[in-house]
Amino acid sequence: NAGVMQNPRHLVRRRGQEARLRCSPMKGHSHVYWYRQLPEEGLKFMVYLQKENIIDESGMPKERFSAEFPKEGPSILRIQQVVRGDSAAYFCASSPSQAGIGYGYTFGSGTRLTVV
């Protein structure tokens, strides 16, 4: 079991470009969570998705950010028209059920986005 796979590990974008971050959950996990970690800060919740559904996006910035978890394929976090302030580490986690936190909540290695 490869665990939660995130790619790319590092992503460099110029201001105004789009960034696409991918997350493949663990086999058998149908719940995906995205977190963002700004420098010197803890991880901050962004969005919680199940297959084809956004369940909680209370941590997502209102503009430029979107997330999806299609029936087939990985979950995608998309950032349009990136700005320097988007530079951060983005972590994905998955669980087999919505009560998975602390029980089956597995993190990926993260994607480090740098906006130049």
Add this chain to the structure above:
Amino acid sequence: AQRVTQPEKLLSVFKGAPVELKCNYSYSGSPELFWYVQYSRQRLQLLLRHISRESIKGFTADLNKGETSFHLKKPFAQEEDSAMYYCALPAARFSGGYNKLIFGAGTRLAVHP
């Protein structure tokens, strides 16, 4: 509002010394608390959760509701314990389950030989 505070950014100790990583929380109700660890170049992984009252790699953590704390302790630090440690609190119970974690800013533990 729910909040997790880890007051120390860095804790530096010598091998064999006792370690205490502090975590304070703000939560109305009965919290469940977790410690996650991130070793260098590895992913964040669950270290322990208070509900299970377990000891992992010699670490323990006791929930003190009076002081709203969940400090992580180990009596004798080892060099391989050097890592980032995050205290976390589930939030927003959703349809019977939790759907997100609130993390502290983390403490870097450096254990010197």
